[in-house]
Amino acid sequence: MLSSDAGVLALREVDQQLRVAERLAACIDDPRSQDQVVHRLPDLIRFRLLMIAAGYADGNDAISLRSDPIFKMAQDVLPSDRHLASQPTLSRLENMPDARALVRMGRALVELYCASFRHAPKQIVLDLDDTFDAVHGDQQLRLFNGHYDEYGFQPMVVFDGEGRFVTAVLRPAKRPKGSEIRAHLRRLIRAIRAHWPSTRILIRADSHYCGPLVIDWCRANGVDFILGVATTSTLRRHVTGLEASARARYSATIRMSGASTMVSACEPW
Template sequence: MTWDLVAKADPNHFPETTPAMNDLTPPLSGLSSVGGKSVFARFDGGMLSSNSGVLALAEVEKRLRVAERLARCIDDPRCPDQVVHSLADMIGFRMKMIAAGYEDGNDANRLRCDPIFKMAQDALPSGRDLASQSTMCRLENLPGVRELVAMGRAMVDLYCASFRQVPKRIVLDIDDTFDAVHGGQQLRLFNAHHDEYGFQPIVVFDGDGRFVGAVLRPAKRPSGAEIRPHLRRLVRAIRSNWPNTRILIRADSHYCSPPVIDWCRANDVDFILGVAPTTTLRKHVADLKASTLARFETSSKTGKVRRFTEFVDGAASWSRVERIIARVEIGDQGADTRFVVTNLAGGKAKALYADLYCRRGAAENHIKSWKTHLAADRTSCTRATANQFRLFLHAGAYWMMWACAPRCPSARALPSPNSTRCVCASSRSPRGWSR
């Protein structure tokens, strides 16, 4: 109001930039010239945003249709003629918030007015605001158990749809990760190893870093009776899309149990699983360990000596003996022996362990990206169903980031000084979008 009165009182006060009589944002006077040029500061720049990258994520989401897939799994109890924000719009807004670094639902109160987020949701910057925090809270508490099971199936369908052609073989990396909680959430459990209360969800990625699924569960080691139904639903959903694709399950010793091994054999599923060392297993490699130690003693002792072997054996609780591969490593810090069990018939012991099993370490990096960069461990809702839904929301954000990664420029895309041609980044799917 003050600036408007000045402009009316002295229309020649700003001879080059006199605002109109109804302009409420005239320029700021009194700024010194720079290089002989006059400097004017104005306050009519319009709506601004620092989240322009969300528009790229919006294009990816339109192709993946993650929000639409998840929204179709939820029964909307609202009256259709009174709906302002559809379920797909709210889910899409929430996933884009997470991908942009706004993992808290409270951020919706500020971002609902952001012009970029509005455009990402196919709304004009001057149009209606997006959903608020209270609306997001009601959304997260809306799905029940049946809806969440359907969402898990939808995530598998999204995974299968991400391939251009049906693969002959896929590798599924199954792992669990600790998720600390600081409230009275359902399913929380004290974990002595981490000395905290929390969850320990089971997360599944494929060998190329695609997200396949996640299940919220208490913070304890999963049993075979718990893992088997999860594998059954997962494999059944994949085979409904790809009946003839071979599936290899790869996991650490947490998942090596008689129910899992027997189920994989009965359902024609390949597996390679870590095995906890036992006295019986160590007896099989006693001679190899002694000869490996002798080699290390006669060497320069600057590196490590690794040797591999295989044999057939089984625990007393197993229904049959299995092929077991052992790796013996001797270094300056002592001996380290590892075992894996597999039903794969071919391949040498070294290749199966070093080139196949050890690649499951990439899944830990994917989980790290999911938790560190997308805050997937922000499971602060009271109800377990709401926290499970959050895992799917963060999974959708991961999918958007993963799909964007091959299209982002890399250091290899920069032209060399002696070249006029730009070397394009690889179009191959990355093993981790966060690298």
């Protein structure tokens, strides 16, 4: 009857305000017979979210945590009452959403992000990136990545310029293609503009996001972008003169600014 995860109760209050579990559950079609359901879909999602937030990423941890008194209280279950969902039940939960449900869940996360603002901002900056996530089993979508020399996922994540999480897409551990990036951008921008039609959007991303499909789509849809460009000998040959010219103009501006400051300091009050 002891627990070392009292912070889960604080996370429960956050979820009650934001309704994250309820929002995600509404995106999934539950095929179970509702008159025989013991653990509601939002409760299953909330349990899994709290597990991950508390550092229990492995679904097998539910074997012990389902009887943890703090996790029970976070689900409005008395410590002496029935246990929470089992590991097999959570495994079935994670395999329940289809592709359409996953798209709806991604949109729900964008809606949650937009709802965090009191007023529609004039402009937002969206940072797109993918990050390697090593796995150590036969998980679906896992793929061997030669650069990291490991099996894993490479989810595409989006944060805004202030560091707020916007949305994410779980995907195999390989570099995304232009068509995949464009499809993700199309869904993302459509969801944001449904809430903020007049907000200006700037996309920032690394060089492997810089491709004709992505650039053409951004230009056609009024999305500003700052994309990295991988260095090549041809590119270096074209920009060497521009770099030298920019460096010279910058140095001249600094010298003129310093001279003006000295003149102002010598003038009488």
